[in-house]
Amino acid sequence: MDAGMPAASGDFMLLLQRGAPPGASMPWCGADPRVGRLEPAGAAHGTTVLALKYRDGVVNVGDRRATAENLVLYDRADKILPLDDHTLIAISGSYARAMDAVRFLRHSFNYYRRSQLQEMSLEGKLNEVTRFLVGTVPDLLQGQGYVVPLISAFDVSADAGRVFFFDVAGARFETAEFGAAGSGSHRIRGAFDYIVKTKGPFHEMALHEVLREALVLLDIAAELDAATGGLQKVLPSVKTVTREGIREMEEAELAEVVGQLGAS
Numbered sequence: 001m002d003a004g005m006p007a008a009s010g011d012f013m014l015l016l017q018r019g020a021p022p023g024a025s026m027p028w029c030g031a032d033p034r035v036g037r038l039e040p041a042g043a044a045h046g047t048t049v050l051a052l053k054y055r056d057g058v059v060n061v062g063d064r065r066a067t068a069e070n071l072v073l074y075d076r077a078d079k080i081l082p083l084d085d086h087t088l089i090a091i092s093g094s095y096a097r098a099m100d101a102v103r104f105l106r107h108s109f110n111y112y113r114r115s116q117l118q119e120m121s122l123e124g125k126l127n128e129v130t131r132f133l134v135g136t137v138p139d140l141l142q143g144q145g146y147v148v149p150l151i152s153a154f155d156v157s158a159d160a161g162r163v164f165f166f167d168v169a170g171a172r173f174e175t176a177e178f179g180a181a182g183s184g185s186h187r188i189r190g191a192f193d194y195i196v197k198t199k200g201p202f203h204e205m206a207l208h209e210v211l212r213e214a215l216v217l218l219d220i221a222a223e224l225d226a227a228t229g230g231l232q233k234v235l236p237s238v239k240t241v242t243r244e245g246i247r248e249m250e251e252a253e254l255a256e257v258v259g260q261l262g263a264s
Contacts, residue, residue, distance in 0.1 A: 046227025
């Protein structure tokens with residue numbers, strides 16, 4: 001161990017990391033041990049998912065690429081999934097852990113519906129998301145993967161679309177106009193605010209206007225982030241949630257919009 005780097009009292013993981021040979025990787029961690037990032041080696045991660053409000057609800061856009069470190073595992077992954085008739089989850093982080101979250105939340109919502117003979121409230125659904133994330137903290141600390149979800153819902157009682165994001169420990173935040181998650185989201189975060197300040201709030205726009213902005217942002221993220229798939233090879237996933245429910249945009253309709261972007 002480096003004599004100049006005393007181990008913190010009680011921190012066994014830090015002790016192992018500091019005692020490892022320079023450039024060596026811990027067996028459970030894909031990052032340099034001196035950085036201390038807890039990313040499981042080989043775990044599928046890396047993406048860009050967006051949730052933007054529009055006049056009638058919320059539109060979700062996500063790329064289709066699933067990666068493990070520098071390997072593209074699959075280019076047709078669906079990262080925007082319905083949890084019930086008025087709730088969507090857009091997933092980033094470990095794909096396997098995200099699928100666990102989807103199964104847990106669908107079961108929880110269905111169980112409540114069938115046992116209580118009514119829909120779970122939006123507040124209850126968000127609390128279930130937090131409950132799942134809190135339950136994964138021990139695994140996260142052991143480097144077994146994480147998931148960072150975006151929740152889009154149409155709040156029937158408020159007659160409005162709503163967007164929520166979470167941190168890995170389960171803290172919840174509501175955003176007024178948009179949400180983004182994944183490795184590519186950091187590259188484009190400031191662009192959302194620029195659009196709102198120059199073109200007006202997303203929630204006042206029609207779907208085609210917001211979708212166009214979302215696709216441009218996703219394309220920029222793909223150019224700057226190798227873990228994010230672009231628009232040309234495989235079309236992204238696009239789903240909306242409104243008072244009428246969830247709708248997935250048809251591939252032909254989406255291809256026409258993407259083609260218009262290329263021509264402009």
